[in-house]
Structure formats: C-alpha cells, structure tokens
Amino acid sequence: MDCKSALSECDGDLRKAVDCLRKKGIATAKKRSGRATSQGQVQSYVHSGGKIGVLVEVNCETDFTGKTEDFTNFTRDLAMQIAASNPLAIDRDRIPADIIVKEKEIYGTQARETGKPDKVIEKIVEGKMKKFYAEACLLEQPFVKNPDISVQDLVNELMAKTGENVIIRRFARFQLGEEDA
C-alpha cells in the first residue's frame, strides 16, 4: 500500500518513489526513536581464527521483532561491521572527552604549522574532526557491505521495516594481544 501511494505521489517515477519511501521510513524512524526498547538480540562474530571477536546488543520493542530474520541479519552485519571497522564508540557522545581533546590538539598543531590564518586553521580542524568522527563512531561509519549508506541509515531502514524503535545498545571488540584501551 505504501508503495502504491508513493508511486502515485511521484507520478509513477520508480526512483523518486523509492526515495520518497526511504524519506518516509526515516521520518517514521525519528518518531519512533523515543520509544522504550528492552527486547532484541545479543549477537557475536569471531573473525579469522579467533584473532578478533565482537559482541553486540541491539534492542527493539518486542520479542517478536527481535527474533525475525531481518533483525538477525542486521545484528550479524553489525557485528561484522564492528570487527572490520573497529569503531571507538557508538556515537559522538560516547567518545571519551580526553580522546576528543587530544585529536583536536594534534590537528590544531598540524594546521598551525602551515602558517595559515586562524579562521582557515579552524576550518581545517573542523574538517579533520568530521573525518575522525566518521571513522570512530559506529553510527557514522560507512556500512562495509554497502559504503553508500552509513550504519545509521541501516538502523533507520530496519526501523522502517519493523515499525519499531531500534537501538544499538553496546558492543565489545577484542583483538588478540592488543593493549588495553
């Protein structure tokens, strides 16, 4: 039904209709993101003969949705994403403040060495921090199986599909022999 009405809304243009549906999905996802989540799945992934392991908890609203194939595929992809892309935290708010300070310092020092005016330096640091966040935050990372979308986009798609709020609650990633964080 959604597809039909989207198609007619977009005068039969399939690509536009798909865009429209995705936007709707995201709009509904935003509405849902306040709803309580206590169900879902804990999923694991162990990579290349036990050298890297990941544990992740994803929450949704109902036990039923937490057991669906869509949900399971999502948690599997997510565990693989974390193994491959080694995020520091789920989002910007959860990156330790001292790491952010240190990153800004490094980029600031590098930028000042160019001798450019302060305003330009500010812009350079801003750009580098944006890149840093895109690597360090799980939700901002490009999805390894389809780098055209971010992990946040993938979450939004699952919210649209399931009609439920979906939250990546926490993760752990162990790499054999690495130093403690």
Added chain:
Amino acid sequence: MDCKSALSECDGDLRKAVDCLRKKGIATAKKRSGRATSQGQVQSYVHSGGKIGVLVEVNCETDFTGKTEDFTNFTRDLAMQIAASNPLAIDRDRIPADIIVKEKEIYGTQARETGKPDKVIEKIVEGKMKKFYAEACLLEQPFVKNPDISVQDLVNELMAKTGENVIIRRFARFQLGEEDA
C-alpha cells in the same frame, strides 16, 4: 614418559599416579605463570536465542598452541561457563573495591544482628566473603561441566597439557535488557 615415571614413583598405584601427575602439572603451571603471553584465541558464545552473549580472550605463548583442539575446547567451555555462572571479574583483584566494601557491610550488619561477640562476627563475615568470591570470581567458580574442580584447576590442566603459560585475559558478558553495570 611422565605417566610411566609417575606410575613407578607411586608403586604402580594408578590413582596415586594420576594425583601425582596433576600435582606435577600444577607445580609446572606455577613455574609457567610468569611467562609472556600474546597469542591465543578470542572465543564467543551466544546462549538461548540471543538473550545472553559472551566474548572471552585467552592468551598463551605460541600461535601453534592457540590453534590446538585442546585450547579451542577450553575457550569454548570458558565462554559457556561465563554465560551460565555470570562472574563479576576474573579474580579478586579485579572486583571493584566499592563492591567489596558494600558486601562486607551487608554481611557485617546481618552478623551483628545475631548479637554474637565481635570475634565470631568477624569469622562469619570472612566465611560469607569467601562464598561471595567463589561466586563472583571466574577463576574460583566451580567448573559447570565438572563442579569438582574450579576454573583455576581447568586453567592449570591446560597449562600442564600445553606446556605453556595460559592467561584468561578479559571477558564481556551481555544479557539482553539488563541494567548497565
């Protein structure tokens, strides 16, 4: 060879010889426990349809040993142990100090309510703390597949078998919907 000499040392008594071998294993294990470990395995276990998940890293000295069946079986058993018995920490040193203080307080209050003399109360609290540690510390827990031995005994056996130092480095355990620690 070890078995033969153990048997002859114990005048052919098989049970004694086994004891003797285990003691030797433990003695050698103690000698080994100072040696550097950077190899091993990361292992995971997800229990009952994604409600509980465990990630554990176990280190040994060589890549070769980390890939053996004995080592893999050990890490699998360990991940299951953690899922089933929910330890707070690997050993006493890694239980947060505030938790220990709180436990002692609770047991102290309970014991004082009996009206018994201070020396008895001290003994009661000591006994309860010992029980608390046996539940809270992974290495002190009875092994779920054979409660006659502790997880530490299991580690010692693996050290004896492999001839290498074996360290349970770290673990994570996620239970769906639980409060943050």
